Amino acid sequence: MARHSMSGCTARTTFHLIGPQSWTAVPAALVYDSTDPFAVRVRFGDDDDRAHDDGSAYEAAGADDAGSDTAPDEDGGVEWLLSRDLLRAGLVGPVGEGDVRLWPARGGLDVLFLQLRAPSGEALFEVSGAAVGQFLRETDALVPVGTESELMRVDDELTALLRGGTDNPTSH
DSSP states (O other): OOOSSSSSEEEEEEEEEEEOOOEEEEEEEEEETTEEETTTEEEETOOTTTSOTTTOOEEOOOSSSOOEEEETTSSSOEEEEEEEEHHHHHHTTHHHHHTTTEESTTOOOOOOEEEEEEEEEEEEEOOOOEOOOOOHHHHHHOTTOOHHHHOEEEEHHHHHTTOOOOOOOGGG
């Protein structure tokens, strides 16, 4: 069931951390906010009992390259910032360099692999490709592909930068 706000959407899902001999279910949320139209946040440790048994739920939520923000959020989880385009491309073929890499499983399986690297180590996850695809369709309904630049507040960001401020003017 999908619910939207004017500014974003959230998909709660489960990523599976692949270990040497087993895997561990990790609750997570894919978060999109139209005030940062090129980015998708992956919040690991986002445990919420509204998630369905199939690992997916949608809830309203108030760059061509991927980046990471591995600092714990206020709830103690970890958040990574990914490019929406990178996430979309990872559904159909291998993409990414450095800290973030994505690729679909072979043989038509509904699996997307996500490899994350940080100074503290690296992790390999698998997640439902269908869940990621559905989430991306929800983001496209909010901000169609190719229209992201129209939402950027470049003048506000440039003014803040020239004033020497480090605050993000789009995070009001």
